[in-house]
Amino acid sequence: MTVQMRRYRIKEGTREAFQKVFLEVIVPLRQATGFQVLGAYWTGEREFLWFVGHENFQEAEKAYYQHPERKKVDPSQFLEEIETRFVERLI
Numbered sequence: 001m002t003v004q005m006r007r008y009r010i011k012e013g014t015r016e017a018f019q020k021v022f023l024e025v026i027v028p029l030r031q032a033t034g035f036q037v038l039g040a041y042w043t044g045e046r047e048f049l050w051f052v053g054h055e056n057f058q059e060a061e062k063a064y065y066q067h068p069e070r071k072k073v074d075p076s077q078f079l080e081e082i083e084t085r086f087v088e089r090l091i
Contacts, residue, residue, distance in 0.1 A: 001036070003086065003087050003088075004051070005050075005083075006083070006084050007083040008081065009046055010046045010047070025073050029069055035052050
């Protein structure tokens with residue numbers, strides 16, 4: 001499985017709105033397109049970290065972003081900074 005770490009810095013005052021979109025839209029859509037959400041964590045008041053995995057990550061990522069429900073939301077409106085990278089499991 002390919003796993004991606006996604007780290008966000010949330011804009012001031014948008015934590016609750018971001019969390020609502022994440023839990024009610026992003027997570028269900030990721031799961032509907034075959035992703036496993038492996039964990040999501042607040043590491044500070046405005047720092048958010050989550051891990052998502054898929055056996056065919058690139059193909060599934062394309063399907064996720066083309067999904068009609070995903071096109072209805074724009075989580076980037078809540079984000080000040082985004083870092084993504086693929087990670088390799090040690091244990």
